[in-house]
Amino acid sequence: xxxxxxxxxxxxxxxxxxxxxxxxxxxxxxxxxxxxxxxxxxxxxxxxxxxxxxxxxxxxxxxxxxxxxxxxxxxxxxxxxxxxxxxxxxxxxxxxxxxxxxxxxxxxxx
Amino acid sequence: xxxxxxxxxxxxxxxxxxxxxxxxxxxxxxxxxxxxxxxxxxxxxxxxxxxxxxxxxxxxxxxxxxxxxxxxxxxxxxxxxxxxxxxxxxxxxxxxxxxxxxxxxxxxxxxxxxx
Numbered sequence: 001x002x003x004x005x006x007x008x009x010x011x012x013x014x015x016x017x018x019x020x021x022x023x024x025x026x027x028x029x030x031x032x033x034x035x036x037x038x039x040x041x042x043x044x045x046x047x048x049x050x051x052x053x054x055x056x057x058x059x060x061x062x063x064x065x066x067x068x069x070x071x072x073x074x075x076x077x078x079x080x081x082x083x084x085x086x087x088x089x090x091x092x093x094x095x096x097x098x099x100x101x102x103x104x105x106x107x108x109x110x
Numbered sequence: 111x112x113x114x115x116x117x118x119x120x121x122x123x124x125x126x127x128x129x130x131x132x133x134x135x136x137x138x139x140x141x142x143x144x145x146x147x148x149x150x151x152x153x154x155x156x157x158x159x160x161x162x163x164x165x166x167x168x169x170x171x172x173x174x175x176x177x178x179x180x181x182x183x184x185x186x187x188x189x190x191x192x193x194x195x196x197x198x199x200x201x202x203x204x205x206x207x208x209x210x211x212x213x214x215x216x217x218x219x220x221x222x223x224x225x
Contacts, residue, residue, distance in 0.1 A: 004152075042218070043201060043216035043217060043218050043219055044201075044214075044216050045216070046213045046214070049213075087152070096158060096160065096207075097143075097155055097158055097166060097168075097169075098155075099155075100145075100152045100153040100155075101152055102150075102152035103152060
């Protein structure tokens with residue numbers, strides 16, 4: 001079983017829609033969580049860190065549920081430019097080596 | 111400031127040849143990672159360098175793969191006797207190396223095609 005699992009999608013949504021992705025992790029010792037965004041044929045870039053209390057950055061909200069071992073990303077008022085693959089990342093306590101999920105593809109259409 | 115750079119951006123080689131991929135991390139970053147990403151797949155961790163410590167090589171898929179980091183800065187990933195299954199995008203990332211919860215900054219990658 002892969003340590004970090006994501007629904008590969010694609011999620012196909014119209015502009016202005018709200019869309020949410022979940023990501024589950026298997027290692028209960030995981031302590032650090034991130035969402036990265038990867039555009040087609042580009043490198044991943046940090047979208048946001050995920051804190052225990054949840055955090056929001058503009059149209060993006062990330063939440064962590066330790067009991068169920070998942071993190072989520074909510075995108076409100078989707079833009080065409082949000083079309084990308086969103087990678088979930090978890091790092092175990094004491095380890096500097098993160099585990100990346102395979103990513104969830106989002107396509108926002110007019 | 112300058113980000114992570116990698117060279118070459120693309121590399122086509124014949125099966126059995128050796129290749130070297132280069133990564134220049136962000137200046138001052140002590141942590142450096144190599145990953146491999148195959149088409150439609152997630153990032154596969156290969157090797158991690160932190161300062162002058164011995165690298166974590168636990169992700170290297172075979173002994174054909176090796177990496178060095180000279181002077182705590184530039185890193186070279188070498189693949190000997192390349193195979194077709196080595197075809198992938200090889201991504202390098204660096205971080206400041208001071209904490210667990212850190213942003214990794216990725217280079218643009220080297221697209222390797224083994225014919």
